[in-house]
Amino acid sequence: MNDMLIESWGLTKSYGRKIALDGVDLSIGRGKIIGLLGPNGSGKTTLIKILCGLLQPTSGTLAINGQSVGPETKAIISYLPDRMYFANWMRAVDLFDLFRDFYKDFDYEKAVAMCHSLGVEPRNRLKTMSKGTKEKVQLALVMARKAQLYLLDEPIAGVDPAARDFILRTILTNYNEEGTVLISTHLIADIEKVLDEAIFLKEGKIMLHETVDNIREQEGKSVDTLFREIFRAQPMEGGEF
Amino acid sequence: MLWKLLKYDFRSMGKSFALIWPAALVLALINHFTLPYDEGVVETNELLAVVLIIAFVSVLFAMFVAVMIFVIQRFYKGLLGDEGYLMHTLPVGPGQLVLSKLICAVVTSVVSLAVMFVACLLMVPIRWGQVLRIAFFQDLWQGLMANPDAMVYLLEFLLVCGLSLILFITMTYLSMAIGHLFRRRIIMSVVAFIGLDILGTVYLDFLDRLKILGHILNADTHATFLGFSAMMLPPILLFTAGTIWILGHRLNLE
Numbered sequence: 090m091n092d093m094l095i096e097s098w099g100l101t102k103s104y105g106r107k108i109a110l111d112g113v114d115l116s117i118g119r120g121k122i123i124g125l126l127g128p129n130g131s132g133k134t135t136l137i138k139i140l141c142g143l144l145q146p147t148s149g150t151l152a153i154n155g156q157s158v159g160p161e162t163k164a165i166i167s168y169l170p171d172r173m174y175f176a177n178w179m180r181a182v183d184l185f186d187l188f189r190d191f192y193k194d195f196d197y198e199k200a201v202a203m204c205h206s207l208g209v210e211p212r213n214r215l216k217t218m219s220k221g222t223k224e225k226v227q228l229a230l231v232m233a234r235k236a237q238l239y240l241l242d243e244p245i246a247g248v249d250p251a252a253r254d255f256i257l258r259t260i261l262t263n264y265n266e267e268g269t270v271l272i273s274t275h276l277i278a279d280i281e282k283v284l285d286e287a288i289f290l291k292e293g294k295i296m297l298h299e300t301v302d303n304i305r306e307q308e309g310k311s312v313d314t315l316f317r318e319i320f321r322a323q324p325m326e327g328g329e330f
Numbered sequence: 331m332l333w334k335l336l337k338y339d340f341r342s343m344g345k346s347f348a349l350i351w352p353a354a355l356v357l358a359l360i361n362h363f364t365l366p367y368d369e370g371v372v373e374t375n376e377l378l379a380v381v382l383i384i385a386f387v388s389v390l391f392a393m394f395v396a397v398m399i400f401v402i403q404r405f406y407k408g409l410l411g412d413e414g415y416l417m418h419t420l421p422v423g424p425g426q427l428v429l430s431k432l433i434c435a436v437v438t439s440v441v442s443l444a445v446m447f448v449a450c451l452l453m454v455p456i457r458w459g460q461v462l463r464i465a466f467f468q469d470l471w472q473g474l475m476a477n478p479d480a481m482v483y484l485l486e487f488l489l490v491c492g493l494s495l496i497l498f499i500t501m502t503y504l505s506m507a508i509g510h511l512f513r514r515r516i517i518m519s520v521v522a523f524i525g526l527d528i529l530g531t532v533y534l535d536f537l538d539r540l541k542i543l544g545h546i547l548n549a550d551t552h553a554t555f556l557g558f559s560a561m562m563l564p565p566i567l568l569f570t571a572g573t574i575w576i577l578g579h580r581l582n583l584e
Binding site: 104105138141142143144145159160161163164166168170172173174175176178183187190191192 | 416579582584
């Protein structure tokens with residue numbers, strides 16, 4: 090087992106002329122909750138998709154648990170995408186069956202129990218469920234695994250503050266503590282209290298990768314305040330609209 | 331892992347065709363009793379018979395369209411659309427993903443053809459009592475013994491049909507995989523399909539120049555069937571390998 094769970098060198102992804110990730114060097118250890126923080130379009134989702142193998146980097150090197158992205162790394166990653174990924178004919182229990190078939194670390198009973206605690210009937214068809222209920226099913230799928238790396242892409246985006254607390258509590262009470270959780274978001278204030286480390290992404294580049302304690306100690310301010318300072322939009326000056 | 335993937339692809343197939351396969355058989359059975367055949371076994375309302383035969387043909391056509399849509403959609407939505415977020419994060423390689431879709435598509439097509447065949451048999455007024463007499467099977471057996479090649483011809487013919495089907499499906503898969511590399515994915519998939527079709531013509535021309543095609547066509551029937559089968563193997567392997575390579579090395583689920 091490698092000391093570092095994720096290591097990347099010069100990771101770059103471009104879409105035509107637009108550079109989404111620009112030479113990202115990254116080292117992420119184990120047993121941490123890390124915030125991948127940045128405004129919309131900063132490259133958070135692109136980085137997570139590359140880690141999952143859904144996107145191919147244009148250049149650079151990436152190792153997860155010392156291996157290139159492939160079936161072996163996918164077996165240890167639990168990924169929560171920013172969209173619904175299941176077929177309409179399925180029921181939640183069909184998805185649980187699928188996960189049990191493919192992931193050794195998936196706990197079927199835990200997934201069913203999580204659904205019940207989230208107020209979801211797992212035998213109902215997914216197409217009859219609301220968007221919020223489907224998101225809960227997807228969250229139960231991801232958190233019922235004892236994965237080494239959880240990649241959660243905007244898990245609290247687009248929900249009300251009460252639901253955010255609910256989702257975060259579900260994540261915190263169910264993740265494998267020996268694994269690492271990487272949460273992408275731009276809603277810093279909501280997750281700051283649970284983070285061990287923060288990575289600031291801006292225009293595809295890493296602006297900062299530091300422990301939350303060090304940020305507070307060295308900068309004398311919260312992660313949220315620092316984030317607002319770094320990413321504050323510059324008003325137009327001296328010109329005409 | 332392939333079996334596990336197939337399990338879910340077959341379940342998807344079952345859900346998609348749960349209505350249309352039984353509908354074709356039921357309509358064929360109803361037509362069997364309502365069509366005014368010459369022998370006039372049953373007196374029926376002719377208008378009803380026309381409506382039912384139109385319904386039957388419509389169901390068969392719908393089945394054909396449904397198979398086409400299923401083959402394309404299971405690949406496109408399942409591997410290159412939102413469902414791809416699930417399938418490509420499973421701990422399996424792209425080869426198994428493509429193979430699972432291919433096997434499921436072939437089985438769906440074959441079962442649909444079988445349902446169409448059975449539906450036609452159900453519809454026409456065959457006197458099953460006479461057909462199923464032992465003498466019928468004796469005649470059939472004697473006929474086969476007298477022409478032992480008949481079964482081999484049939485198997486060879488089915489091999490050519492099966493490989494043609496696989497060739498078409500793998501060509502469609504590669505077209506979609508190539509189209510996925512571009513911003514205008516659907517248009518580029520169609521362009522890729524046309525391009526691959528042109529390449530197929532070039533391939534046949536190449537075989538013709540080497541006198542291979544003429545050799546196959548002028549050989550005896552067995553050799554012709556086997557020659558056509560062998561001709562289809564290189565493009566099938568090439569199309570499949572190309573699709574797997576693109577999904578493994580150029581996947582971009584944006």
